[in-house]
Amino acid sequence: MLRALEVRDFVLIDHASLELGEGFTVLTGETGAGKSILVDAIELLVGGRGDAAVVREGAERAELAGEFEISKSMSVWLAERDLAGDPGQLILRRSIDRAGRSRCFINGHAATLAQLKEAGEWLVDLHGQHAHQSLLRAAAQRELLDAQAGAEALARETAQAFRDWKRLEEVAAEASAKFAQREAERADIAERVIDLKKLAPREGEWEQVAAEHKRLQHGSSLLAGAQSSLEALADAEGATLAQLSAVASRLRALSEHDANLNAVVEMLESAEAQAGEAVRELRHYASRVELDPDALREAEARIEALHAAARRHRLRPEELPARLAELEKRLHELELAADPQAIEREVAAARGRYDAAAKELSVKRSSGAQALSKAVTAAMAQLAMQAARFAVSLHKLDEPAAAGGEQVEFEVASHPSLPLRPLARVASGGELSRISLAIQLVAAKASPVATLVFDEVDAGIGGAVAETIGRSLKRLGKQRQVLCVTHLPQVAASGDAQWSVSKSASLKVRVQRLDRAARIEELARMLGGAGATARKHAAELLDG
Numbered sequence: 001m002l003r004a005l006e007v008r009d010f011v012l013i014d015h016a017s018l019e020l021g022e023g024f025t026v027l028t029g030e031t032g033a034g035k036s037i038l039v040d041a042i043e044l045l046v047g048g049r050g051d052a053a054v055v056r057e058g059a060e061r062a063e064l065a066g067e068f069e070i071s072k073s074m075s076v077w078l079a080e081r082d083l084a085g086d087p088g089q090l091i092l093r094r095s096i097d098r099a100g101r102s103r104c105f106i107n108g109h110a111a112t113l114a115q116l117k118e119a120g121e122w123l124v125d126l127h128g129q130h131a132h133q134s135l136l137r138a139a140a141q142r143e144l145l146d147a148q149a150g151a152e153a154l155a156r157e158t159a160q161a162f163r164d165w166k167r168l169e170e171v172a173a174e175a176s177a178k179f180a181q182r183e184a185e186r187a188d189i190a191e192r193v194i195d196l197k198k199l200a201p202r203e204g205e206w207e208q209v210a211a212e213h214k215r216l217q218h219g220s221s222l223l224a225g226a227q228s229s230l231e232a233l234a235d236a237e238g239a240t241l242a243q244l245s246a247v248a249s250r251l252r253a254l255s256e257h258d259a260n261l262n263a264v265v266e267m268l269e270s271a272e273a274q275a276g277e278a279v280r281e282l283r284h285y286a287s288r289v290e291l292d293p294d295a296l297r298e299a300e301a302r303i304e305a306l307h308a309a310a311r312r313h314r315l316r317p318e319e320l321p322a323r324l325a326e327l328e329k330r331l332h333e334l335e336l337a338a339d340p341q342a343i344e345r346e347v348a349a350a351r352g353r354y355d356a357a358a359k360e361l362s363v364k365r366s367s368g369a370q371a372l373s374k375a376v377t378a379a380m381a382q383l384a385m386q387a388a389r390f391a392v393s394l395h396k397l398d399e400p401a402a403a404g405g406e407q408v409e410f411e412v413a414s415h416p417s418l419p420l421r422p423l424a425r426v427a428s429g430g431e432l433s434r435i436s437l438a439i440q441l442v443a444a445k446a447s448p449v450a451t452l453v454f455d456e457v458d459a460g461i462g463g464a465v466a467e468t469i470g471r472s473l474k475r476l477g478k479q480r481q482v483l484c485v486t487h488l489p490q491v492a493a494s495g496d497a498q499w500s501v502s503k504s505a506s507l508k509v510r511v512q513r514l515d516r517a518a519r520i521e522e523l524a525r526m527l528g529g530a531g532a533t534a535r536k537h538a539a540e541l542l543d544g
Contacts, residue, residue: 001450001481002124004067007041009059012503016511023496024477027485028522034509035485035501039126039455042066042483045094046120047113052100061097068092071450074122083109090123092116125449127440135410135436136424142408145392148443149368151361155404158357162402165350171333172343186334192313193327199309201320209302234279241279244272358405362394365406369394372442379438382472384465389413390435391420434465441472444480452476454484467544470494489526493541498522516542 007016012034027035044050045064055062068090070078078084085091085107093105094116104116111119135141146155174182234241248268255261310317336343369392376390394406411420412435423435444452454473470491476482477496486492498514500522514522523538524530 001069002042002066002483003069004065005038005042005045006063006065007038008063009056010041010044010062010064011037011054011056012509013037013041013511014056014508016509018499018511018513020481020483021497022477022481024474024482024484024494025497025499026492026495027483027499027501028487028492028526029501030503031487032503034503036455037509038501038511039453039483039485042124042453043126044096045092045116046124047117048120050094050096050102052096052098054096055098059098061095063093063095065091065093068123069450070123074119077119077122078107081115083107083111083115090119092119121449123449124451124453125444127444127452127454135432135439138407138409139403141392141410141423142403144439144443145365145368145372145408148372149364151364151368154357154361154364158354158361158404159402161350161354161357162400165347165354168333168336168343168347168350171336172340172347182334186331189327189331189334193324193331195312196309196320196324196327199305199320201306201309201317201324203321204318206306206316206318206320209299209306212299230279230282233275233282241272241275244268244275248272354400358400361404362406365394365404365408368392369408375442376435376438379441379472380435383434383438383468385414385431385434385438387415388431388435389416389420390438393420437469441476444476449480451481451483454482454486456485456487466490467494487526489523489538489541492519492526493523493538493544 001022002020004020005016005018007013009015016038018038027038029035040048040054041064044054045066050062069088070090074090075084075088078090083106091105091107094102096102102113104111104113106115106119135144143152146152231239233239248265251261251265251268255265306317306320309320313320313323315323336346373391377388380386380388380390389412391411393409393411395409396406410423412423412431413420414431423432440454466488467490469488471494473482473484473491474494474496484491484495492498498519500512500514500518502510502512504510519542520535520538523541524534527534527537527541529537
């Protein structure tokens with residue numbers, strides 16, 4: 001759950017700080033005030049794309065920070081990557097400077113953008129205001145079904161099996177063409193494979209042998225440094241440790257006459273303990289430092305061998321294991337090409353692997369389609385579309401494809417007497433917004449992520465339907481933390497908390513949490529009035 005968000009010099013925001021709680025929180029404000037900028041900030045904080053354009057005019061860099069309350073599984077993920085912080089807590093930071101350079105931190109540890117994005121997938125689920133547009137695309141519909149059916153990994157496996165199968169088909173098609181050229185390539189690759197196999201580079205070996213070489217090369221200076229440090233700390237006449245002990249003992253006796261010296265005594269005792277621990281660690285370290293000329297020569301020989309192979313293959317030493325695997329794969333393909341029967345068997349086996357994966361994927365999609373159709377139809381009924389039906393249809397393809405053996409299509413009927421038709425062809429703007437929201441509400445309930453962010457997903461909706469949407473989001477807020485940017489007073493009134501976003505004459509965006517009186521004023525503005533009647537209506541909405 002997102003507990004706090006801090007934004008500095010981001011687009012039009014000079015500085016904004018939000019303390020967020022559980023339940024359903026709404027963000028409101030005039031059109032163009034910058035409400036969606038906060039959503040953009042959250043998206044960037046959890047690994048979204050960003051460039052120099054997000055830095056506020058006149059500032060050196062944009063800075064974003066978020067404090068999250070996390071689950072045990074997230075804590076395990078952090079610990080596995082040495083990114084752990086305080087128990088049950090996660091702090092993300094990201095900055096982007098005017099040159100577009102980005103820096104990421106997880107619990108104060110420098111992190112990659114990929115790690116930030118992976119962490120974000122555990123933390124926040126974003127539903128944008130243009131989601132209904134993407135739902136008209138066949139690929140987006142298929143991806144959503146796979147996500148709901150828990151078939152994403154299987155879909156990736158099917159796509160890879162398809163690519164492997166098609167690749168082998170290409171090799172088979174080339175089997176009877178350019179024989180001499182292919183044979184020359186096979187001989188060259190076979191020679192390079194033998195060369196690399198003789199060297200036998202291992203994954204991660206370059207970094208390991210380089211570190212070992214550095215340690216052995218500096219063995220004498222490391223040992224001398226440890227020994228001289230031990231002498232200064234403990235072994236020489238007037239050593240630091242003995243002096244610390246003497247001073248601490250003297251002041252300890254004097255502290256009986258003046259308690260103000262107790263704090264100094266405690267610090268000295270702590271320093272003495274730390275110094276003693278350092279001495280023990282140094283003695284242990286000095287006993288383990290190796291002065292091994294033979295090991296040093298072996299490390300140098302291995303480094304030179306890896307360097308030489310890397311020069312021959314025109315790559316970095318650490319890339320040698322991957323190149324060996326790549327060459328072995330290509331050599332296998334070329335050897336297959338010289339044996340038509342063998343390659344046909346490989347093609348048939350690859351086709352079999354694809355067919356098995358695609359069949360399993362179809363079964364999962366069929367089950368997921370039924371569940372998603374039922375859930376979205378029920379959600380649509382709650383959004384004043386009681387007579388409408390939603391269905392996920394699977395149309396078998398004439399030819400196999402990387403995405404599987406069927407086309408996924410979302411279909412809808414606005415009345416029981418009407419047949420189901422593709423979503424893109426029958427839904428009006430308002431209906432499409434409601435259907436999109438129904439789908440997103442269903443998807444959000446299935447998501448394990450604790451924080452759900454909705455950015456004006458209620459666009460094109462009004463009246464009694466808006467109240468229903470507000471109630472739906474409030475119910476969802478009892479299960480998850482829900483943040484929603486909205487322009488509808490009925491939705492805003494359902495929030496457990498409300499923040500107002502406004503823009504000053506100097507185009508700076510200001511964000512503030514509203515108390516009850518301020519919420520009534522804001523709701524009255526959203527209702528289109530500023531008088532007593534509008535405020536009364538706003539209070540009724542808030543109490544409703």
